[in-house]
Amino acid sequence: MLKGIAASAGVATAKAYKLVSPVVVIEKKTDVNAADEVAKLESALAKTITDIEGVKERAAKRLAPEELEVFDAHLMMANDPELVGQMKAMIENDGVNAEYAADQVSNMMVSMFEAMDNPYFKERAADVKDVTYRLKCNLLGLTIPDLSAIDEPTIIVAHDLTPSDTAQLNEFVKGFVTEIGGKTSHSAIMANSLEIPAVVGTGGVLAEVNTGDVIGMDALDGEVFINPDEATIARLAEKEKAYKEEKAALKTLINAKSITTDDHEVELAGNIGSVKDAEQVVANGGEGVGLFRTEFLYMDNDHFPTEEEQFEVYKAVLETLKGKKVVVRTLDIGGDKKLSYFEFPEEMNPFLGYRAIRLCLNRTDIFKTQLRALCRASVYGKLCIMFPMIATINEFKAAKSLFEECKAELLAEGVAVSDDIQVGMMVEIPAAAVLADEFSKYADFFSIGTNDLIQYSMAADRMSQKVSYLYQPYNPAILRLVNMTIQGAHKNGKWVGMCGAMAGEPYAVPILLGLGLDEFSMSATQILKARKVVNGLSYAEMQELAKKCLSMDTAEEVLDYVKSQVD
Ligand code: PEP
């Protein structure tokens, strides 16, 4: 058995297909005729373009249009005169062979993209590798295996899967195991959207497996069994059946209410970073969007997105939610989230520094562009705006008045703006939690960001492995801050959500419910599970449970107690 990272849930057993991509060995030659080499390059490039078009066509049978965008990016790259121009120039100036020029130029571009801070550009490195690998194979007459030809139940075992590999997976592919990659790698994301199990980061698997071996994969626990015995096959089959049954049972809750056995109703919403995520929230029965992290719009870009660019995205998200509430968080940049086109000051503690609302209140030009785009989009659905990292009442008032200013400007320009936009704030700094009853006089709602609230309360950097034991959502100190926030909001008739990771934890849901949380926002795939939990609980009993938790000493005590009550 080999251990990997469970990247897309599921269990499967099938024959292995070991994906061995041809090894490209590049020789440098100088005794060549430049005109012949340029002609060779052009014909290999033409074949590369035809190949990508073919892959895209086959992938279109299984993937949604936006998932095919990767191929458009590849085609654009293959057609980019800059890329081929550099290769030709190298052949002509240095008198080298086409393979060598293609390899050199591709390596240069890959390192250039990989060196960038911006995750969007870092990802482009994978695209350059994918396209130029195909080009080099074509130059060398090597054939890339055609995964779309698989016609019996198969588990693919590979070092890694490129975007074009994953896009070719057909219904016979029951799952895949790769040697490298993490939960957010491209192949993991694709596996989730295809709903096939994937275990990634399984070091050494290629050396252990041959095509035709039987593979049992448990992508719930990240385990890969090679030629498992009868007992293991039977155990995996049981687990697969139970998993599929649970998934099917959860699907029946898509249109159900999130309501306790004694009729206390709450709202289960989704966290998103894009229009595509919003579609996932709807598909998973979300009752709204509780957090739209707009920083991705800025990070996946090479310039500050314009008012028009932002407007289009906000409008699309609001329309996708069809009148259900959408909470958009204004730009939360800084800390670990940097932009390639904006210089942040050097600081000792960026997490405690110039970020989020602090930056927006200083750079009102950037902030107002976003607020104007939001106001314009507000007529397409039910918009709520919230400010991140609010520490003081004055910050909230200043941000809110810039919103009012944008709204008034637009109305004066004759542009329609909804008169029903709620303006609230994240509670993720302890000072805001402690003063929640005062903040709630001004804010229309709160959303508790436990990822930061815990980091700041425990003084434990959320990026540091060494102190990760202090990430303690069940610590009574955190529960009391959450309680204070909810009490403070309700005192002034305001609603409270939570959009930090704690909101989706099955054992936290009973406590939060008992504390009176109104809205829980989590990743789309957690919503139905949370609904099942809520539907099985009594609000009156959870109020008692929550009260007990608030008076306990440790996180362990709280967690053990909740488990003993709800399992
Ligand atoms: C949080 O801090 O809990 C939160 C939801 O925001 P982010 O994780 O984006 O900082």
Ligand code: MG
């Ligand atoms: Mg935060």
